[in-house]
Amino acid sequence: MPGKRIIGVDEAGKGDFFGSLVIAAFLASDDDLNALDDIGVRDSKKIAPKRLLTIDERLRALYPHVLVIIPPPEYNRRWKESRNLNKLLAEGHAEAIDRLRQQHPADIAVCDKFGKPELIEDELVSLGCSLDVDQIERGESVAQVGAASILARAGFVREMERLSESIGFELPKGAAPIVDQAGRKLVQQQGEEVLERVAKVHFKNYQRVTDRRLFA
Numbered sequence: 001m002p003g004k005r006i007i008g009v010d011e012a013g014k015g016d017f018f019g020s021l022v023i024a025a026f027l028a029s030d031d032d033l034n035a036l037d038d039i040g041v042r043d044s045k046k047i048a049p050k051r052l053l054t055i056d057e058r059l060r061a062l063y064p065h066v067l068v069i070i071p072p073p074e075y076n077r078r079w080k081e082s083r084n085l086n087k088l089l090a091e092g093h094a095e096a097i098d099r100l101r102q103q104h105p106a107d108i109a110v111c112d113k114f115g116k117p118e119l120i121e122d123e124l125v126s127l128g129c130s131l132d133v134d135q136i137e138r139g140e141s142v143a144q145v146g147a148a149s150i151l152a153r154a155g156f157v158r159e160m161e162r163l164s165e166s167i168g169f170e171l172p173k174g175a176a177p178i179v180d181q182a183g184r185k186l187v188q189q190q191g192e193e194v195l196e197r198v199a200k201v202h203f204k205n206y207q208r209v210t211d212r213r214l215f216a
Helices: 030-039 049-062 072-082 085-103 118-127 143-167 177-190 192-198 204-210
Strands: 005-012 021-029 065-070 108-112 133-136
Touching (some): 021 030, 021 143, 030 049, 049 143, 065 085, 085 108, 085 118, 143 192, 177 192, 177 204
Parallel strands (some): 108 133
Antiparallel strands (some): 005 021, 021 065
C-alpha cells in the first residue's frame, strides 16, 4: 500500500521586524521519509544558513511545493484589517494548502499548532478546500513540515535580500536591538515612509525606530 501523501506547512518571518511573511507548503509521501532524511530535512532553525539554502534547492527541484509570500505592504494592510497575527497565519496556511492541493492529490495536511484550530479550517472552507488539517505541537517533527520550514526560511532569506537590494540598505533579521539601530539609520536616510515598504509596522520596533528622541 502506498504511503500517505502529506502536505506539510510552515512559515518564516513572523518574528522579524523587516521582511515578508513567507508560508511554504510541501508535499511528499511517507514513502519518501528516508530520502528526506538523506537530504538533511529537519527543523530549519537547527540548520546552518548555507546548508539550509543547499537543502532548499534540492527540495524545490524534487518535490511539489508552494510558497505564499506576503510582502510588508500587503502584510501591513491585512494587519490593519484584522489586528490578529493568527488570522494572518491561517489565511496564508490555507492559501498554501489549497494551491498545492489543486495541483497534486494529498491525503492530509499537517502544520504547527497556533491559535484556534478552526481558524485554518474556516479559511479552507472559504476556499472550497475539504482537505483535513492535523495541527500539532512541534509540527517540525513531521518530515514534511520540517521540509516546509526549510522552504519557508530560505524563501524569507531570498525576500530579505531582494528588499535590501531594492532600497539600497542591508536589512537585518529578527527584532533585537541591532534591528532598532539599523531601522533608525534607515529612517534617517530615507524617511519613515520607507518602513511601510520593508517592515511590519505593528511591531514594537516601529515605535523605537521612529522615536526621534532615540536618534544619536
